[in-house]
Amino acid sequence: MTNRVLLLGGTAEARELAAALVGRPDTMVVSSLAGRVADPRLPLGEVRIGGFGGPEGLARWLVEHAVDALVDGTHPYAARIRSSAVLAAGSTGVPYLRLERPGWTAGPGDRWHRVPDLAAAADLVPRLGRRAFVTTGRQGLAAFLHLTGVELLVRVVDEPTVPLPGNVTLLRDRGPYQLAAERELLLAHRIDVLVSKDSGGTYTMAKLAAARELGLPVVLVDRPAPIALPAVAAEVAAALAWLETVLAPARPDAPPTAPADGGATVGVPADGGQPG
Ligand code: NAP
Numbered sequence: 001m002t003n004r005v006l007l008l009g010g011t012a013e014a015r016e017l018a019a020a021l022v023g024r025p026d027t028m029v030v031s032s033l034a035g036r037v038a039d040p041r042l043p044l045g046e047v048r049i050g051g052f053g054g055p056e057g058l059a060r061w062l063v064e065h066a067v068d069a070l071v072d073g074t075h076p077y078a079a080r081i082r083s084s085a086v087l088a089a090g091s092t093g094v095p096y097l098r099l100e101r102p103g104w105t106a107g108p109g110d111r112w113h114r115v116p117d118l119a120a121a122a123d124l125v126p127r128l129g130r131r132a133f134v135t136t137g138r139q140g141l142a143a144f145l146h147l148t149g150v151e152l153l154v155r156v157v158d159e160p161t162v163p164l165p166g167n168v169t170l171l172r173d174r175g176p177y178q179l180a181a182e183r184e185l186l187l188a189h190r191i192d193v194l195v196s197k198d199s200g201g202t203y204t205m206a207k208l209a210a211a212r213e214l215g216l217p218v219v220l221v222d223r224p225a226p227i228a229l230p231a232v233a234a235e236v237a238a239a240l241a242w243l244e245t246v247l248a249p250a251r252p253d254a255p256p257t258a259p260a261d262g263g264a265t266v267g268v269p270a271d272g273g274q275p276g
Contacts, residue, residue, distance in 0.1 A: 003247040005029045006067045009043055012203055013099055014073030016236045018043035038158050055087035062092045069246050073099040077197055079224035095246040097231045099239045103198040111217045118143035121195050121219045126150050128217045129193030136197050153189045175203040182210035195219045
């Protein structure tokens with residue numbers, strides 16, 4: 001018997017989980033990406049790209065592909081797909097797990113200012129500094145573009161689609177980031193305030209350590225409001241343990257799994273994808 005797992009991805013943890021599942025003879029995993037990033041880091045195994053069409057579309061996909069378990073490993077700030085996944089799992093009865101890394105915790109020396117959303121972050125920036133390093137991503141960038149009297153160094157993966165005013169310096173890059181380089185960047189641009197989401201994990205954490213070392217204030221945008229989730233794992237090992245409880249056990253003579261059909265699927269070689 002082959003277990004079919006749909007893994008909603010876009011995070012390092014989701015890629016790690018996909019890598020742990022692809023080698024299993026009894027399990028067929030399809031990772032799903034939104035298609036926001038032009039050149040995404042692809043997980044190992046089968047990948048489909050693009051939205052499902054809301055909770056109903058996702059529910060249809062789960063039924064049509066006879067999915068046995070749905071793991072939502074999307075980013076902590078991806079609130080719409082999170083809600084879609086809960087609704088689709090509820091309406092189809094497919095076992096559901098949210099894989100979500102914990103947020104960061106301030107330590108000695110941190111000067112964090114927590115704010116509820118990007119608009120509140122933009123309001124606070126001019127009161128804390130004149131040269132802000134904005135790392136909250138391309139999608140919410142517009143929230144900062146009305147600011148005057150503040151230079152903005154904006155780090156994004158892909159080119160923003162909105163026109164950028166003269167006080168914005170764009171930096172195209174993607175993590176993981178290291179402390180020495182982050183410190184150098186803050187110093188080189190004479191940054192006096194950092195703006196970040198509370199993404200958690202180690203990939204983008206170095207900027208917080210660099211800000212602490214330099215005594216800089218950090219504006220930290222809170223995660224979206226929590227919703228009721230049927231099951232949550234904070235790390236990949238816990239997600240694997242949960243899958244053991246909901247999937248049928250492997251037969252010793254189970255043949256290798258065949259790829260699922262349909263949809264905009266992209267085959268990835270067994271050694272493929274990019275690291276990180
Ligand atoms: P979102 O606002 O929650 O999702 C918007 C729509 O994009 C969803 O309704 C869904 O479309 C589609 N979608 C999102 N994730 C998908 C997935 N993994 N597979 C298929 N469709 C997906 O999400 P977002 O904040 O735009 O983030 C998009 C993706 O980027 C997520 O997969 C997330 O893991 C990743 N990401 C987000 C952030 C962030 O800060 N938000 C940071 C790093 C990575 P339909 O309704 O049509 O199904």
